[in-house]
Amino acid sequence: KAKDKGRNETVLFAPELRAHKEERKLLMEGLDTALEKGEISLYLQPQVDASTKAIIGAEALMRWQRDGVFIPPSQFIPIAEETGHIHDLGRWMIHETFQLMYAFEQGDIDLPKLSVNLSVRQLFDEHLIEYLTTLFERFPIEPGRLNFELTETVAAHQSDRVLTRILELKALGIKLSIDDFGTGYSSLAYLVRYPIDELKIPREFTMQLEENREYQTVTATIVAMARQLGMALVAEGVETEYQENFLRKIGCDSMQGYRYAKPMPLDEFVIYYMKQTM
Ligand code: C2E
Ligand code: MG
Ligand code: MG
Ligand code: MG
Numbered sequence: 001k002a003k004d005k006g007r008n009e010t011v012l013f014a015p016e017l018r019a020h021k022e023e024r025k026l027l028m029e030g031l032d033t034a035l036e037k038g039e040i041s042l043y044l045q046p047q048v049d050a051s052t053k054a055i056i057g058a059e060a061l062m063r064w065q066r067d068g069v070f071i072p073p074s075q076f077i078p079i080a081e082e083t084g085h086i087h088d089l090g091r092w093m094i095h096e097t098f099q100l101m102y103a104f105e106q107g108d109i110d111l112p113k114l115s116v117n118l119s120v121r122q123l124f125d126e127h128l129i130e131y132l133t134t135l136f137e138r139f140p141i142e143p144g145r146l147n148f149e150l151t152e153t154v155a156a157h158q159s160d161r162v163l164t165r166i167l168e169l170k171a172l173g174i175k176l177s178i179d180d181f182g183t184g185y186s187s188l189a190y191l192v193r194y195p196i197d198e199l200k201i202p203r204e205f206t207m208q209l210e211e212n213r214e215y216q217t218v219t220a221t222i223v224a225m226a227r228q229l230g231m232a233l234v235a236e237g238v239e240t241e242y243q244e245n246f247l248r249k250i251g252c253d254s255m256q257g258y259r260y261a262k263p264m265p266l267d268e269f270v271i272y273y274m275k276q277t278m
Helices: 002-034 073-083 085-106 128-138 160-171 189-193 213-228 241-249 266-277
Strands: 040-049 055-066 069-071 114-117 146-150 175-178 198-201 232-236 254-256
Touching: 002 055, 002 073, 002 085, 040 085, 040 266, 055 073, 055 085, 055 266, 073 085, 085 114, 085 128, 085 146, 128 160, 160 175, 198 213, 213 232, 213 241
Parallel strands: 055 114, 114 146, 146 175, 175 198, 198 232, 232 254
Antiparallel strands: 040 055, 040 254, 055 069
């Protein structure tokens, strides 16, 4: 019986699997030329202080638009990480981030922080520090305004290699945050071991706050811990007034979410910034 069932499932799911495989193949091939074809761009999502309404920073998010259609990062980033395309794509993002910060500092845009996601593979790139040093020479920006968002997977690599690399980034003056804190499988010891500046409360938690008391407790505990450890906090995916009020009540004032603004291209971001600071 079990054998029959297994065979049936194989028959049922085979076409779906094949479609999935073909889609992956198409994405992989597309990634080979996405950069040179100019299909990759950088969007900015503001982060705001909910009590003062001031812009406290922005997160740079990668966008891939192919034949007029946006392919979601959740689809192509994992593939790019697997294939190694993330090295070139990630470098492109870092370069854009420097260029942007430099332009902002030259202009009258006083953006306190610009965050960019750094995948573990990029963190382990032998030439990362050399690359960043070159960029600081070309674009002499204030290093403390640059923030790299790492995921908890870095903590899974409890190696001296990670610690060394993190200390090298800190030596350059760059700030570090842990993205989607509490959604990975990691020990908390790394928070003590690594000099982390900021924790980001994941959207997965924020979206449960209204319905789920357990998520309220977990989120409040993260906030309390971060504050005690002297770390900054940003809550992600804030969409409702309830969520904002709850987060403020437990001590988190920094918000990122559709309630304030969606990720947007540079020209829109500049207009948004001007409006907020007028
Ligand atoms: P993330 O770093 O946690 O980024 C936050 C994601 O939440 C973004 O999705 C953002 O658009 C979305 N978001 C923010 N506020 C709200 C909200 O109120 N409601 C909803 N529904 N969504 C909200 P996005 O841009 O699709 O990126 C997804 C993930 O892809 C990112 O999650 C990050 O892990 C990865 N990613 C994006 N850009 C890059 C990049 O340049 N490099 C690397 N390595 N990963 C990237
Ligand atoms: Mg992020
Ligand atoms: Mg996140
Ligand atoms: Mg996420």
